Amino acid sequence: MEEIVYKVGNSLYINATNKCTNNCVFCVRTYKNDIYGDLWLDREPTVDEVLFELKKFDLNKFKEVVFCGFGEPTYRLDVIEKISEYVxxxxxxxxxxxxxxxxxxxxxxxxxxxxxxxxxxxxxxxxVTPEAYQEICKSVYKEDGFTIMIDFAKACVKKGGHVVFSVVDSIGPEKIARAKEIAKEVGADLRIRELIKEDGSNR
Ligand code: SF4
Structure with a gap:
């Protein structure tokens, strides 16, 4: 059976959708191998199914629960709200x-x-620019994908949310410096990560 809840280090990950508005060139979804095969869902699980799978784990043994997987988790606000309440x-x-x-x-x-x-x-x-973002993220929103993302981050910060932007280290020092400026302008933190992690947590 495909994995709805999976372990990465000492975190538990929720994989509730395979839908995404991007088609990033670095996405693990583009890597066809045995490591990620089980994250392809035959269908999206119900909230109760996600909760049932999560309850198989002792949360005391994990530091956090992460909404992430082979898709964009905000497609499943029902899962986010119910599972967060439980967690x-x-x-x-x-x-x-x-x-x-x-x-x-x-x-x-x-x-x-x-x-x-x-x-x-x-x-x-x-x-760090809409054009460069579109080049690697191939959003259905085209260049607007970058602006939509920045505006969302600003809205979350404005409401008191802890926002952490991420970039890969391979974009180079100049772009990383610009990313730091963007994060500062928005009021977010910045995490610089490796290009691909072999655990599915590629973003
Ligand atoms: S990396 Fe994330 S945003 Fe990009 S295509 Fe994959 S799931 Fe979507």
Whole structure:
């Protein structure tokens, strides 16, 4: 059976959708091998199915629960809200790895839902201009994908959310310096990560 809840280090990851508004050239979805095969879902699980799978784990043994997987997790606000409620009731924090398109995807501003449910909002900055972003993220929103993401980050920060942008180290020192400026302008932190991790947490 495909994996709805999976372990990465001492974190538990929730994989509730395979839909995404991007088609990033570095996405693990583009790597066809046995490591990631089980994250392809036959269908999206219901909230109760996700909760059932999560309850198989002892949360005391993990540091956090992360919404991430083979898709953009904000397609599943129902899962995010219900699972976050459960995770917080167990005294554990939540994190999301998102492309920042959630408000556009849902047709409304979801930043308050993010801030209310997610302790660390990880947003893939990836690049430092709309054109460069589109070149590697191949968004259905074209160059607007970058602006949509930045605006989402700003909205989350404005509501008191802890936002962490991420870029890969391979973009080089000049772009990393610009990424730091963007993060500062937005009020977010910046995480510089390796290009690909062999654990599915590629953003
Ligand atoms: S890396 Fe994330 S945003 Fe990019 S295509 Fe994969 S799931 Fe979507």
């Amino acid at each position: 917080h009731s167990k005294g554990k924090p939540t994190r999301i790895n998102t492309n920042g398109h959630g408000s556009k995807i849902n047709g409304r501003d979801i930043s308050q839902i993010m801030v209310d449910n997610i302790d660390t909002i990880g947003i893939s900055l990836n690049e």
